[in-house]
Amino acid sequence: MDAEALIIFFFCGVIMVGAGVLVSNLVAPRSKNDQKDEPYECGIPTQGPSMIQFKVGYYLFAILFLIFDVETIFIFPWAVVMKKVGIAAFIEIVIFFVVLGLGLMYAWKKKALKWE
Amino acid sequence: MNWLYDFTYLTQSIHESLSRNFEQGTVVLIEMILVGLAFMILFALLGLVLVYAERKVSAFFQQRLGPMRVGKWGTAQTLADVIKLLMKEPLINKNADKFLFNLAPYIIMITAFMTMAALPFAKGLQALDFDIGLLYISAVSSLGVVGILLAGWSSDNKYSLIGALRSGAQVISYELSVGLSLLTIVILTGSLQLSVIVESQANGWWIFKGHIPAVIAFIIFLIASTAETNRGPFDLAEAESELTAGFHTEYSGMKFAFFFLAEFANMFIVSALGATVFLGGWMPFHIGGWEVFNNIMDYIPPIFWFFGKVSFIIFLMMWFRWTFPRLRIDQLLTLEWKYLLPINLMNILVMAFLVLMGWYF
Amino acid sequence: MDNEEIKKFVLDRVAEAECTDGVQFLQVTVPSEKILQLASELKSNETTSFDFLFCLTAVDWPDHMEVVYHLKSTKHNHQFVLKGKINTRKNPEIETVCHLWRTGEFHEREAYDLFGIKFLNHPDLRRLLLTDDWEGWPMRKDYEDPINMIEY
Amino acid sequence: MKSIINYFKEILFGLKSLVKGMAVTGHYITHPKEIITQQYPENRESLKMFERFRGEVVLLHDENNEHKCTGCTACEVACPNGSIEIIPKRVEIDGRKVKAIDQFVYHLQMCTMCGLCIPACPTDAIVMANTFEHAVFDRSKLTKILNKPGSKIMDGIK
Amino acid sequence: MEEIIHDQELESKEYFINMGPQHPSTHGVLRLVLSLDGEIIKKVEPHLGFIHRSIEKMCEHDSYTQIVHLTDRMDYLSCHINNEAVCLCVEQALQIEVPDRVKVIRTIIDELTRLSSHQLWWGVMGMDLGAITTFLYGFRDREMITDIFEETCGARLTMNYNVPGGLFFDIHPNFQKRTKDFLDYFKKKLPEYDTLLSDNVIFTQRMKGIGILSKEDAISYGVTGPTGRASGFSCDVRKHHSYMAYDRVDFKEILDTEGDCFARYKCRINEMWESMQIIEQLIDNIPEGDYKVPTKAVIKLPKGEWYQKVETARGEFGVYIISEGQKSPYRLKFRSPGFSNLSALDHMARGCKIADLVAIMSTLDLVIPDIDR
Structure with missing residues (x-):
């Protein structure tokens, strides 16, 4: 089967969730209640908005991930041909990793890896 | 019984008998529906079996009996749970972003389905066999985090938001380690195609053939994949003692059930991936020179080998979950960025060196 | 320091203090205005150094209120009871001691909550156990609540 | 250099501690005989409470x-929560009017099982039973009248 | 990177979260209002009173025997010790000297109570940190103690075994054997606690250096019990104001200087060993004699005031009785350890993360009815 067949699996997911939610909507009881509309916060009304600008710390890791994930993409083709190319590939990857390692060390020393 | 050992005949004979009776387009359509149905059934079965297994295994770890009431030894417990969840009222709180809120479970389930498609279950039993299978799996499986982020953000709940952001930071971090630990083996196989990776282990699994670097890579893979599936001890996204239920606090009924199911499906996917790459997929266990032993091993059908290995890894993951306390968010990120990632990079170099020198079997 | 010495120490500072030798502890009652000054001296003075306030409570007497401080010195291992007498039940007020003993923060809030004693200069004097809109001071002897109290 | 050695030492010790923890849970999963669960309604026959267990009056x-x-209402006075209520009546014994109980009302929903009523009773008329299955669907069923219909006081008890 | 983090534009807004009253890790109905910056806690504000029953007010109408049973409902995990505090206070006021037998039995049951409380704490603490299995193991071992209690005292949790002047009834004939069996069993199981949590690298890293409380702060906040002793505050009532049979047994007061979560954890684990040692010294030497001194049916205390402190599993528990000569006290104050310990929470949790707050709360070992009374 070809990559186009992925569309089946896409629709499998849609159908499965859709069917489940539909059946549940049909059989589940419904009752209206003001308290049910409230977000759950241990039984106390929420103070202030919930969807806000949030701590930047989480996003820093996303940025770091971007840097390193691009590197990983570079390693993928290398890994495939490593066996065939031999010593040249090895030397190249050592250089590549040294640069990558320096980047990681830089982030480490800059305390970007420390969660605050 | 031959089909049990090689599914190629089975699929081919189905294809041929269909071609004889229908046109080309209809055949493709019917085959698509068959495959889709098969995977949906597999999903439902996985949910039923894994949830039951988790409850029983956790119970035995904790010196309990676990579910015992519904069915013999509580085997129908999950089914009863599904029925209960179907009957639950679907709730959406008033400030939630209703579209995204409803969309989140779809995204999670779709990614799970699309990842599952590329797994080789047995010889000839693989829906999609890309030549970049490994890359494809690691790319698609990380999309699941989008669903978690959406779920957390759209619920308009503070616990959910924190849970989702934690999960985001966690999944993308550990994505790296999963990819790199798999790459360690790719150096040996020289291919990203999963069927080729499995075939290359006909004379021995990579975890044995690849020496210590392969073992290290396997350990890293175990840790990182546990984290990537948001399972304990890395279940920060739904840390119930801190965030009540994390990103799915606001979900009820069937939508919650899909988050729950997706967690187990993801667990199955990463275990299957680990089994395929490190433990030889559906290849039987062989010891060089022991012919009788090898013949007995060959007698066990490949599909059992595959599911046996997957259950082994799943059991390990359950063992982790029911033994360790949860990590804190900074510990979690430290573990990834300061321990797993550097070790992984070094490990790849060592493996490359081994390959260069030909020091592997 | 034994009881006699503590008694002398207090009497030196507050002449109108009433001392009774209880069965266990020495009990010293001083007017509420003198409490803060005496307390800070009891804490800071080397010979007394009462650094551990292990119990703070209030008592509602028929004609006056009393705030009771059980003090102990972890250094000298002596203890005694200091009482601040507030001569009114209507609007009782007393200086806070929570900057001397941080445990006072909660204990004073509790006393305010249940007895209505106002602790002056307390950083955050609000109801602690009861809801903010509760009326009355439940631990007072004349408190009536026909709904929540069981009649005996 | 030292920090690098420490780095690897840390990893090794960490892994060792994790494996040790897993050994404990691993021990229990391989020893299913040590399971402590009791299947409650099934084992009702063999389930026996200790004789001093305070279940209900x-x-x-x-x-x-x-x-x-x-x-005599001694138990009523001794009870801290008012869960015992004695409704007296006058009965005629040998031509004398004597106080006796009409109803011994016991509010199980208020009882805290403190057992203070038992020593308070001068005639040892009441005891604590070992029952513990008190769940009912209607709260009013928890209010019990302890003297059986038609029962009367034993001779010689004053 | 720091420049980016502290840039005003990117600063997140203050975020209020209610933790409790219906939250898995507040162990009951405690409500904490957290103000957060990301995951960092800026302030913790406890809101109490969700199960405030005004036990002190109720006591003003009850007789002294009845008061004893009310204290079960405060700190239900060290109920026997609470009972004992009231009994001791009344006995002191009436100047009753209880027989040796009572003293020893009370001490043994005190220590068993402490053990069972610490076992439950250990289990729950593991569960708070995400290791759910510990919860079951803690309860498994606690079950043996509750069985001992049930056989001797008649109830598993709210035992009400003390009465002013002695005990409700004599110990059960099986008591000694069962207790010894339990000690033998638990000595094997306690090292397991260490392997599961104390040595675990995840656990130690989550605990060490978190929620530090200095000795001065501990004293100032009135933090007692294992929590205070972990900060170096020598506050063991059993040592300093010995009561019952504690003066005749040999035991150590567990002190630590770190004052962090791990020190508090260690303190409790070591206290379990000490408790077992105390029981071992006494269990074979229960003197013969009466289990109760006869008291009047209606106990009336003379005019005056008494304060009695005991060491519960959570710290110093005090009973302050002011009597006007009636059958009920004029004023009765319970100095509960949880209340003072909780007051230090804000001080300890500032600057920590949400996960740390959970750890700090577990190591404080709060019992909410004890705080609310």
Whole structure:
């Protein structure tokens, strides 16, 4: 089967969730209640908005991930041909990793890896 | 019984008998529906079996009996749970972003389905066999985090938001380690195609053939994949003692059930991936020179080998979950960025060196 | 320091203090205005150094209120009871001691909550156990609540 | 250099501690005999409470449907929560009017099982029973009348 | 990177979260209002009173025997010790000297109570940190103690075994054997606690250096019990104001200087060993004698005031009785350890993360009815 067949699996997911939610909507009881509309916060009304600008710390890791994930993409083709190319590939990857390692060390020393 | 050992005949004979009776387009359509149905059934079965297994295994770890009431030894417990969840009222709180809120479970389930498609279950039993299978799996499986982020953000709940952001930071971090630990083996196989990776282990699994670097890579893979599936001890996204239920606090009924199911499906996917790459997929266990032993091993059908290995890894993951306390968010990120990632990079170099020198079997 | 010495120490500072030798502890009652000054001296003075306030409570007497401080010195291992007498039940007020003993923060809030004693200069004097809109001071002897109290 | 050695030492010790923890849980999963769960409704036959267990107050009756309660209300006074209520009546014994109980009302929903009423009783008429299955669907069923219908006080109890 | 983090534009807004009253890790109905910056806690504000029953007010109408049973409902995990505090206070006021037998039995049951409380704490603490299995193991071992209690005292949790002047009834004939069996069993199981949590690298890293409380702060906040002793505050009532049979047994007061979560954890684990040692010294030497001194049916205390402190599993528990000569006290104050310990929470949790707050709360070992009374 070809990559186009992925569309089946896409629709499998849609159908499965859709069917489940539909059946549940049909059989589940419904009752209206003001308290049910409230977000759950241990039984106390929420103070202030919930969807806000949030701590930047989480996003820093996303940025770091971007840097390193691009590197990983570079390693993928290398890994495939490593066996065939031999010593040249090895030397190249050592250089590549040294640069990558320096980047990681830089982030480490800059305390970007420390969660605050 | 031959089909049990090689599914190629089975699929081919189905294809041929269909071609004889229908046109080309209809055949493709019917085959698509068959495959889709098969995977949906597999999903439902996985949910039923894994949830039951988790409850029983956790119970035995904790010196309990676990579910015992519904069915013999509580085997129908999950089914009863599904029925209960179907009957639950679907709730959406008033400030939630209703579209995204409803969309989140779809995204999670779709990614799970699309990842599952590329797994080789047995010889000839693989829906999609890309030549970049490994890359494809690691790319698609990380999309699941989008669903978690959406779920957390759209619920308009503070616990959910924190849970989702934690999960985001966690999944993308550990994505790296999963990819790199798999790459360690790719150096040996020289291919990203999963069927080729499995075939290359006909004379021995990579975890044995690849020496210590392969073992290290396997350990890293175990840790990182546990984290990537948001399972304990890395279940920060739904840390119930801190965030009540994390990103799915606001979900009820069937939508919650899909988050729950997706967690187990993801667990199955990463275990299957680990089994395929490190433990030889559906290849039987062989010891060089022991012919009788090898013949007995060959007698066990490949599909059992595959599911046996997957259950082994799943059991390990359950063992982790029911033994360790949860990590804190900074510990979690430290573990990834300061321990797993550097070790992984070094490990790849060592493996490359081994390959260069030909020091592997 | 034994009881006699503590008694002398207090009497030196507050002449109108009433001392009774209880069965266990020495009990010293001083007017509420003198409490803060005496307390800070009891804490800071080397010979007394009462650094551990292990119990703070209030008592509602028929004609006056009393705030009771059980003090102990972890250094000298002596203890005694200091009482601040507030001569009114209507609007009782007393200086806070929570900057001397941080445990006072909660204990004073509790006393305010249940007895209505106002602790002056307390950083955050609000109801602690009861809801903010509760009326009355439940631990007072004349408190009536026909709904929540069981009649005996 | 030292920090690098420490780095690897840390990893090794960490892994070792994790494996040790897993060994404990691993021990229990391989020893299913140590399971402590009791299947409650199934084991009702063999389940026996200790004799001193305080389940609920009962008024003892003998085979002649006679009890020892004189209606002195000592237990009512001793009870901290007002879960015992004695409704007295006057009965005529040998031509004398004597106080006796009409109803010994026991509010199980208020009882805290402190057992203070038992030593308070001067005639040892009441005891704590070992029952523990008190769940009912209607709260009013928890209010019990302990003296059986038609029962009367034993002879010689004053 | 720091420049980016502290840039005003990117600063997140203050975020209020209610933790409790219906939250898995507040162990009951405690409500904490957290103000957060990301995951960092800026302030913790406890809101109490969700199960405030005004036990002190109720006591003003009850007789002294009845008061004893009310204290079960405060700190239900060290109920026997609470009972004992009231009994001791009344006995002191009446100047009753209880027989040796009572003293020893009370001490043994005190220590068993402490053990069972610490076992439950250990289990729950593991569960708070995400290791759910510990919860079951803690309860498994606690079950043996509750069985001992049930056989001797008649109830598993709210035992009400003390009465002013002695005990409700004599110990059960099986008591000694069962207790010894339990000690033998638990000595094998306690090292397991260490392997599961104390040595675990995740656990130690989550605990060490978190929620530090200095000795001065501990004293100032009135933090007692294992929590205070972990900060170096020598506050063991059993040592300093010995009561019952504690003066005749040999035991150590567990002190630590770190004052962090791990020190508090260690303190409790070591206290379990000490408790077992105390029981071992006494269990074979229960003197013969009466289990109760006869008291009047209606106990009336003379005019005056008494304060009695005991060491519960959570710290110093005090009973302050002011009597006007009636059958009920004029004023009765319970100095509960949880209340003072909780007051230090804000001080300890500032600057920590949400996960740390959970750890700090577990190591404080709060019992909410004890705080609310």
